[in-house]
Each structure stands twice: as C-alpha cells, then as structure tokens.
Amino acid sequence: MTIMSQYHPPLRDIEFLLKHVFPISEHAQRCGSEIDADTALMIAGEAGKLAAGKLDAINRIGDQTGSTLDGVDVTTPPGFKEAYREFAEGGWNGLKFPEEFGGQALPAAVSTVVDEMWHAANLSFALNPMLTNGAIEALLTAGSDALKQTYLPKLVSGEWTGTMNLTEPQAGSDLAAVATKAVRQADGSYRITGQKIFITHGEHDFTDNIIHLVLARTPDAPKGVKGISLFVVPKMLVGSDGALQGRNDLRCASLEHKLGIHASPTAVMSFGENGGATGYLVGEENRGLEYMFIMMNEARFAVGLQGLAVSERAYQHALWYAGERVQGRAVGEDGSLGKTILRHPDVRRLLLSTKSRIEAMRALAVYVAMQKDLAHAPLDEETRRLAKDRAELLVPVLKGWLTETAQITTYDALQVFGGMGFIEETGAAQYYRDARILTIYEGTTAIQANDLIGRKTARDNGKTAGLLLDAMDATVSQLEASGSGAGQELAAHLRRGCAALREAVQWVVGASADNPRAAYAGSVPYLELWGIVAGGWMQALRLQAAQRAGLQAEQLAAAEASAKFFATHVLAQAPGLASTVTQGASGTLEFPDAMWA
Ligand SMILES: Cc1cc2nc3c(=O)[nH]c(=O)nc-3n(C[C@H](O)[C@H](O)[C@H](O)COP(=O)(O)OP(=O)(O)OC[C@H]3O[C@@H](n4cnc5c(N)ncnc54)[C@H](O)[C@@H]3O)c2cc1C
Numbered sequence: 321m322t323i324m325s326q327y328h329p330p331l332r333d334i335e336f337l338l339k340h341v342f343p344i345s346e347h348a349q350r351c352g353s354e355i356d357a358d359t360a361l362m363i364a365g366e367a368g369k370l371a372a373g374k375l376d377a378i379n380r381i382g383d384q385t386g387s388t389l390d391g392v393d394v395t396t397p398p399g400f401k402e403a404y405r406e407f408a409e410g411g412w413n414g415l416k417f418p419e420e421f422g423g424q425a426l427p428a429a430v431s432t433v434v435d436e437m438w439h440a441a442n443l444s445f446a447l448n449p450m451l452t453n454g455a456i457e458a459l460l461t462a463g464s465d466a467l468k469q470t471y472l473p474k475l476v477s478g479e480w481t482g483t484m485n486l487t488e489p490q491a492g493s494d495l496a497a498v499a500t501k502a503v504r505q506a507d508g509s510y511r512i513t514g515q516k517i518f519i520t521h522g523e524h525d526f527t528d529n530i531i532h533l534v535l536a537r538t539p540d541a542p543k544g545v546k547g548i549s550l551f552v553v554p555k556m557l558v559g560s561d562g563a564l565q566g567r568n569d570l571r572c573a574s575l576e577h578k579l580g581i582h583a584s585p586t587a588v589m590s591f592g593e594n595g596g597a598t599g600y601l602v603g604e605e606n607r608g609l610e611y612m613f614i615m616m617n618e619a620r621f622a623v624g625l626q627g628l629a630v631s632e633r634a635y636q637h638a639l640w641y642a643g644e645r646v647q648g649r650a651v652g653e654d655g656s657l658g659k660t661i662l663r664h665p666d667v668r669r670l671l672l673s674t675k676s677r678i679e680a681m682r683a684l685a686v687y688v689a690m691q692k693d694l695a696h697a698p699l700d701e702e703t704r705r706l707a708k709d710r711a712e713l714l715v716p717v718l719k720g721w722l723t724e725t726a727q728i729t730t731y732d733a734l735q736v737f738g739g740m741g742f743i744e745e746t747g748a749a750q751y752y753r754d755a756r757i758l759t760i761y762e763g764t765t766a767i768q769a770n771d772l773i774g775r776k777t778a779r780d781n782g783k784t785a786g787l788l789l790d791a792m793d794a795t796v797s798q799l800e801a802s803g804s805g806a807g808q809e810l811a812a813h814l815r816r817g818c819a820a821l822r823e824a825v826q827w828v829v830g831a832s833a834d835n836p837r838a839a840y841a842g843s844v845p846y847l848e849l850w851g852i853v854a855g856g857w858m859q860a861l862r863l864q865a866a867q868r869a870g871l872q873a874e875q876l877a878a879a880e881a882s883a884k885f886f887a888t889h890v891l892a893q894a895p896g897l898a899s900t901v902t903q904g905a906s907g908t909l910e911f912p913d914a915m916w917a
Pocket residue numbers: 484485486487491492493494517518519520521578586757760761762763764765766767770
C-alpha cells in the first residue's frame with residue numbers, strides 16, 4: 321500500500337508574512353533593493369512550482385535508491401541530476417548573491433522563503449545548493465580577487481557546487497583537533513594532505529567541478545583553533561583561462577550508510593594520496609576558523625530552515641491522512657460513524673501543535689533573515705549594529721530550536737498515521753528519519769547552546785538579550801491593550817515567558833562568571849526557552865497582523881486559535897524551563913563519576 325501526498329508550497333502563509341507581518345516592500349526599500357511584495361510572491365510562486373513538481377516527485381525514490389559510489393564516481397538517484405540542471409538553469413542558486421558575480425541581489429528575507437520550499441520538497445537535494453551558498457559566502461567575505469573571479473561566477477550560477485570540509489575522525493565538535501596538513505609551495509599554492517569524513521555532497525554527478533572549502537594546518541601553525549587555515553581545493557584544477565585542466569589529487573574514498581537523507585552523498589574524502597592536492601589559501605593563514613564561521617553561520621541558519629521545512633512537509637502529509645482515515649466515534653460528537661480521525665480531540669492536538677509551531681518558526685526565520693539584511697543595509701551604523709547583534713544571537717536559537725522542534729513535529733506527524741506511520745510505504749517515516757540529522761550536523765544542539773550562552777549572552781553581559789526582551793515586552797503591552805480574547809491569553813503567557821527568560825538571562829550571565837559548569841549544564845534548556853519565547857513573540861506579531869489585515873472571519877478565527885494553542889501548549893512551558901536552567905545544574909553535576917558503571 322502506498323500513501324503519499326503532494327507537497328503544496330505554503331504560499332498563503334508566505335504572502336501573509338511578507339505583506340502583513342513583515343512587509344517586504346518596506347524592508348527591501350530600507351535595504352536599498354527595489355523588490356516589492358508582488359514580485360517577491362511571484363518569485364516564491366515560481367520556486368514553489370519547481371519544488372512541488374520535480375523535487376517533491378523524486379524525494380521518495382531518492383530515499384529508496386540512495387547515492388552510490390562506483391570506484392571514484394558517485395551516482396545520485398534517478399532524476400536528481402536532471403532536477404539540478406533545471407534548478408541551476410532557472411537561476412535559483414544565485415537569488416541573494418551580488419549581481420557582480422551573476423546573482424540577483426535579493427534580500428535574504430526573500431531567499432529564505434524560497435529556500436524553505438527546496439528543503440521541504442527534498443532535503444537531500446537541497447543540501448547541495450545549501451553548502452554551495454556557504455562556500456560563496458566565505459569567498460565573498462575573505463577570498464582574494466583572483467579566487468573570487470575564478471570561482472564565484474560558476475558557484476553563483478550553479479555550474480559548479482561547493483562543500484564544507486571540516487570534520488575529521490578525531491575532530492567533530494572540537495575543530496581545534498583538525499590535523500589535515502597544508503604546505504606552502506614556491507608558486508604560492510599549498511599541498512593538502514589528510515582525510516575528512518561526513519562531507520555532504522563531497523562527490524556527486526550534478527556538475528563537472530566541485531569546489532571544496534577545506535580546513536587545514538600549516539606546519540608552523542599555533543596549536544588549537546588559532547592555527548587553522550581555510551583553503552579552496554577544487555576537484556578539477558582550473559587554468560588561468562577558466563578551463564578545467566584535470567583532476568586534483570583528491571577522491572571520495574567511501575560513502576556512509578545513513579538513517580536518513582539517503583540521496584545526499586555523505587563522503588569520506590581523501591586529500592593528497594599522490595603527493596598532495598593543490599589548494600589555495602582563503603584570506604590569511606591561521607584565520608580559517610573565523611572565515612569558516614561565516615560559512616557555518618549561513619549553514620546553521622539554513623539547517624534551522626530545514627527544521628521548519630521538514631515540519632511543514634510532514635504536517636501536510638499527516639493532515640491529508642487525517643482527512644481520509646475513518647476510525648471510531650469522536651468523543652462528545654453526535655456519534656455518527658464515517659467521520660475521519662480529524663474529529664478526535666487528540667488528533668487535532670497533534671496537528672495544531674505542528675501547525676502553530678510551523679507558523680512561529682517561519683516567522684522567526686523571516687525575522688532573522690531581515691536582521692541579516694539590515695546588518696548590511698545602507699543605514700546608520702547603530703541600526704546595522706543592532707540588527708547584526710540580534711541576528712547573531714538568534715542564529716543558534718534558530719538552528720537549535722527549529723531542528724529540535726522538527727523532532728517533535730515529525731514524531732507527531734507519524735503518530736497521526738498510527739501503525740501506517742511505522743510502515744515505510746506511507747512515506748511518514750522518511751520525514752522522521754530525515755529530520756534526525758538536523759540536530760547533529762552544523763554543530764549539535766549542545767554546540768549551538770554553548771554559543772548562545774558564551775558568545776551571545778555572557779560576552780555582552782546580556783545586553784543584546786535584554787534589548788530583544790524589551791521589544792518583546794513592548795509587543796505584550798500592545799496585545800494587552802488590544803482587547804481581543806486571544807490577544808489577552810497570548811499576552812498573559814508571553815508576559816510570563818519574557819519574565820522567565822529575563823530571569824534565566826541574568827542567571828546565565830552571573831553563573832558564566834562564577835560557576836561556568838553550572839551555566840553550561842543548563843545550556844540546552846536555555847536555548848529551548850529562547851526558542852519558545854521568541855516563537856511566542858512571533859505568534860503575537862502574527863496575531864496583531866491578522867487583526868489589522870482584515871482577514872475573512874474564518875481565517876482570523878484560525879489565526880486566533882493557533883495563537884492560543886501555542887500560548888497554552890508551548891509557551892506555557894517557559895517558567896518550567898527557566899527553573900531547569902537556574903536550578904537544574906546540581907543534579908546534573910553532582911552525580912558521582914564512580915557511579916556511572
Ligand atoms: C549526514 C552528515 C552530514 C555531515 N555533513 C558534514 C559536512 O558537509 N561537512 C563537515 O565538515 N561535517 C559534516 N558532518 C559532521 C557533523 O558536523 C558532525 O558529526 C557534528 O559536528 C558532530 O561531531 P561528531 O559527530 O564528531 O560528534 P562529537 O563531537 O563527538 O559529539 C558527540 C556528543 O558530544 C556532545 N559534545 C561534544 N562537544 C561538546 C561540548 N563542547 N559541549 C557539550 N556537548 C558536547 C555533542 O553534542 C554530542 O552529543 C556531517 C555529519 C553527518 C552525520
């Protein structure tokens with residue numbers, strides 16, 4: 321038995337966000353872009369066609385077939401290569417990149433809603449352009465003119481793709497342990513030798529060339545993270561005329577067998593088995609991690625988006641099934657048989673839990689994208705700095721909270737299917753399996769949470785956090801004055817959530833100085849707290865926009881019910897999480913090591 325549903329691009333919600341919650345025309349104007357809401361929505365509509373058509377159609381076969389390695393070549397599942405060609409020819413890879421290199425210079429707020437659709441339709445496919453985007457960002461920021469001219473136009477057009485080579489067997493979360501070697505040659509290039517593991521799309525058949533961004537150490541580099549440099553190491557060497565010259569000394573040694581994202585080739589990469597792969601330094605020696613953070617921040621934002629995307633896809637699938645499956649009588653209803661499981665209160669809970677979280681996540685993604693845009697906009701320095709600080713604080717929240725939430729949403733979507741969810745043919749299990757990697761790669765949730773505590777909260781003594789909380793409190797005051805029932809209910813929970821988060825921020829700042837182990841023992845609950853309070857803020861902004869927008873009665877009722885659900889089921893957890901952050905460390909840390917056995 322096969323139960324599949326078609327992906328429907330969430331264009332109605334995107335329109336609501338870009339017209340009413342965060343008006344894109346005004347935002348674009350502030351950023352010096354000429355795009356208006358209608359054009360942005362037209363672009364989203366066209367992307368939605370490709371996502372819902374070709375990409376969604378090959379998602380299942382990608383899961384079943386997987387990518388395979390034959391000697392040195394990797395073959396992606398049927399239809400993937402052709403879909404990539406269509407994707408690149410459509411110019412989809414270059415939406416947000418500078419026109420100078422062939423991009424369309426659109427605000428990140430627009431590319432964010434588009435990128436969500438690629439990930440929702442086919443996570444394995446979308447990982448490829450996601451990593452290319454990270455490589456482009458790193459070269460734009462730190463690459464020499466020569467590197468930019470040689471690689472950027474082809475990466476932006478999608479003619480070549482990019483990868484991110486950080487991980488080694490002994491260097492996962494801790495990149496200080498990177499051991500790949502880079503030795504400078506007389507001509508200024510470097511010889512790279514070493515092994516990288518878990519490299520997403522490290523080898524594939526989409527394009528003729530793959531541009532690897534590789535972390536390595538020069539022989540006299542300082543120990544630890546201060547001695548890491550970043551190199552461009554192309555699969556095919558490129559001549560001064562731009563023509564491909566022949567293979568570089570690197571190869572895919574094997575592909576991993578994984579729980580999910582089967583179509584995405586995860587490669588063990590071997591560099592320099594025959595004397596050394598030719599690499600080119602990006603920026604300056606020993607500043608590689610700094611540059612890599614640029615790629616990682618882009619990729620962390622994008623992985624957060626994957627959490628939203630797979631939630632949306634799983635939700636649509638479950639909602640479709642709930643509207644088909646007939647089982648039992650719904651309690652408290654007229655007792656007639658033949659009604660679907662959508663009438664059961666608990667099935668409604670499962671679906672609304674996902675729907676209300678998706679709304680909050682999508683709004684948060686667009687909000688953070690807008691802060692990223694504003695950080696580079698032609699505005700005064702103070703406005704740019706504020707936006708940059710906000711974006712930097714919220715990127716680990718976005719990565720951590722959206723991907724952890726995807727574990728809940730794909731779990732709940734599978735639950736809606738009952739036993740059929742556990743059976744592979746229905747497809748519900750694929751979303752559940754695919755989602756599992758999201759809390760691991762690009763830095764596990766704990767690594768995001770450590771970043772949130774150390775760099776984003778304690779380093780400025782909670783100043784940026786406090787300013788964001790002031791903005792949230794201002795929204796609460798507006799909601800309290802609005803008079804609507806749903807607004808009051810959400811405001812009450814958000815008020816408590818903000819107070820709980822403020823208390824946790826203050827405690828984290830103090831504990832980071834006095835007792836760092838205690839602060840870090842609560843880092844993941846602290847991140848979770850940030851996520852649900854920021855999500856509640858987003859629901860509040862959505863509700864205000866819905867009340868302003870003159871929606872039809874049923875649409876407004878849906879927005880209100882969803883906001884109330886989020887307040888009472890999700891935001892209500894905030895005070896408990898704050899207690900875990902401020903009081904939970906002793907249980908974690910006092911357990912005697914001798915008793916683990
Ligand atoms: C499918 C897949 C694709 C990937 N793609 C890429 C890629 O394209 N490029 C690339 O370079 N890498 C890639 N990776 C590697 C990925 O980024 C790492 O697996 C990840 O960063 C975790 O490292 P690790 O596996 O070594 O786990 P470890 O670092 O060994 O972590 C194990 C556990 O310890 C915890 N831990 C470790 N350090 C800390 C700490 N300081 N504080 C609290 N907890 C901690 C972790 O949270 C985790 O729970 C990929 C991995 C997979 C599985």
